[in-house]
Amino acid sequence: MVVKVDQRGDSKVAIVVHDEVVINSVQDALDLIANVHYNDGCDKMIVKKEHITEDFFELKTRLAGEILQKYTNYQMKLAIVGDFSGYSSKSLSDFIYESNKGKSGVWFLGTEAEALDVLHQNG
Template sequence: MQIQVDQQDGSNVAIIRSNEVVIKEVQDALDLMATVSYEVDCHKLVLYKSNLTEDFFELRTKLAGDILQKYVNYGVKLAIVGDYSGYDSKSLRDFIYESNQGKQFFFVSSEQKALEALHAVR
């Protein structure tokens, strides 16, 4: 796993790059948050959809809710880059829509959109 920092106007965003699944359970998400905070002092993260277990996108597992609640508790903002068009679940589509209306979590189609969203929130 590599961590790259993107800086714009005093805002720092950590971009996580990995060829494997980084988050399989809640503890992995907490470990990632702690690693990024310690190594590059960032509280905004860009993560690729391919770095999350597919269970994250099955809302009935409650994994997404549990992870995102931990990130809220610690003041970490997250953008997940990927293609979500292949999901049929209305509840997942609604969850993604609602998340994108806020200032904490974003589900976007490109790294550029992720950076724009995260740099825009303070």
């Protein structure tokens, strides 16, 4: 896994670059938070939808809530980038809509460019 850092002024965003899933569990999320914070000095991160296990997007597994709670606890803002139109779950759609209001520090966005703009503007 490679982490690129995008910097605008004092704002630094870590961009995770990898060819496979990097978050399969809560522990994986914690390891990624620690890696990005301590090795790259970032408190904002972008991951692609493909970097996260599909179980995350099945809200009944509660994995999304558990993982995102860790991001909140460790004050790491997160943008998940990808096409979410393939999910038919109304609860997931509502969850994404609420997250994108920006109060939680988690966004679901279509492109890396959008994610960089949002993260650099928020914090």
